[in-house]
Amino acid sequence: MAPRAASKIAESSDKVGVICRALRRAIIEQALEPGAKLPEDSLGERFGVSRTIARHALGQLAAEGLVELRRNRIAVVATPSWQEARDAFDIRIELERLVVRQLAGKLTKSQIVELNTHVDAEDRARDGSDAVSIRLATEFHILLANMTNSPILVRYVSEVAYRCCLTLSLYSRPHSSECAINEHRAIIAALVKGDEAKVMSLMHSHLDSVANRALVAPAPQRGRDLLDILAPYADEADSARVVKLPKVVRAR
Amino acid sequence: MAPRAASKIAESSDKVGVICRALRRAIIEQALEPGAKLPEDSLGERFGVSRTIARHALGQLAAEGLVELRRNRIAVVATPSWQEARDAFDIRIELERLVVRQLAGKLTKSQIVELNTHVDAEDRARDGSDAVSIRLATEFHILLANMTNSPILVRYVSEVAYRCCLTLSLYSRPHSSECAINEHRAIIAALVKGDEAKVMSLMHSHLDSVANRALVAPAPQRGRDLLDILAPYADEADSARVVKLPKVVRAR
């Protein structure tokens, strides 16, 4: 059996999976902002596949709620309403409480190392772009979920975390992630200590504070060329033939 | 006809949506048992569409965890492990507690009527096939979720409820749904009364008891003894159905 496979959300084949991962990442790093257009042609061209595959990938992302698919219209990055954002965080809180409940006192040494290493990386990224900080913060939570060895839990936590990330692009002010990092460290400590109630309450207040800090007021949007945005993500697609990019697609 | 749209999980176009709904229903009514093969050709033929569409539908269902997609192999109805089943129920409990928490004391008169009408239908179906009873019981929970007006919550509750249904096919003994109906009535009553804590605890114990009734044996069947699993059903139902297992979907 292939141990690598089936780790992430639900990628059928690999080409589709590559596109999904690339777009997901572009979205949570806010390279693709909510409302950005995602024409099948352009995606296919950029990733060196046919529209069929791009279309399939969009279908998957739509099922995850990251993309909005309107019949006969160009797909766009989802633009959740404020209420949906709040709902997503509420769900996330419950799911992640479940995660830490299952994990409290059960982490192996190597898992603890892995978590600390990740938070160190978050620390180092503090001076970098907000986008990377946000992505790392999200990945910390997904890393935790992974340690439960519950594929279903992993999937739901990942999905809802990505969605929350997406809403951050919409409603959050410039991110100050310093405190979040400390909260991550506190969570690790409580997990190691094995105090179930404590770590659940820590996770709850952590996510709640992130939500409250984030969901304050709407933010402006600006347009950018889709193909340019995807450029850094495309070569991850095993450098399939990078074809010419004749068209300019802009999201205004 | 547009009024039906956008209510369910995440159907992109309509043809794909039709196939997804049909398969979902076939799966939760156990017409399609876990492991049943789902060749793209046959599906396309059966629904009068091309393989492309059937394929897309399978992709969606795979994202929901109802179908397993293996590269270059025929897709099959998912066969969750016992542990996954337990995890699904744990997640479901948390999600549905969230549902009733949001709903307690906030139901409109027409919603109360709708719920009671549904439970009445469950009652009438008690003499019918187990499959229909199970489907109706599941739909009660989805109906509740719908009333929260939170698309995200609706989606997750629906998905996880379908998954739980699927595991019931695998691990449950012949279903006795009578008590479940009473529990549904009790939940409605508590919702109307507006007692948040009470209704959350009711929902918790309701789902927990369903899970415990269903998931009794700690993974008795590891091997491929499908016939062993089905043995208890053999004398009760016509044994022809058991024999016929390998090919459930065929191309006319």
Add this chain to the structure above:
DNA sequence: AGCGCCTCAATTGCATGCAGTTTGAGAGCC
């Protein structure tokens, strides 16, 4: 008879082509 190899029908993976729908840019009108 048992065991392994080999071949071929069944099936998936993917691209492409055609038809129908939406878009938006510009001409014409008020």
Add this chain to the structure above:
DNA sequence: GGCTCTCAAACTGCATGCAATTGAGGCGCT
């Protein structure tokens, strides 16, 4: 100037065709 009407380009919806992979049955060998 601003508004609407019109039409071609852009884009999606879907089917079909071709290559690649699989696994199931047949054949020969021991």
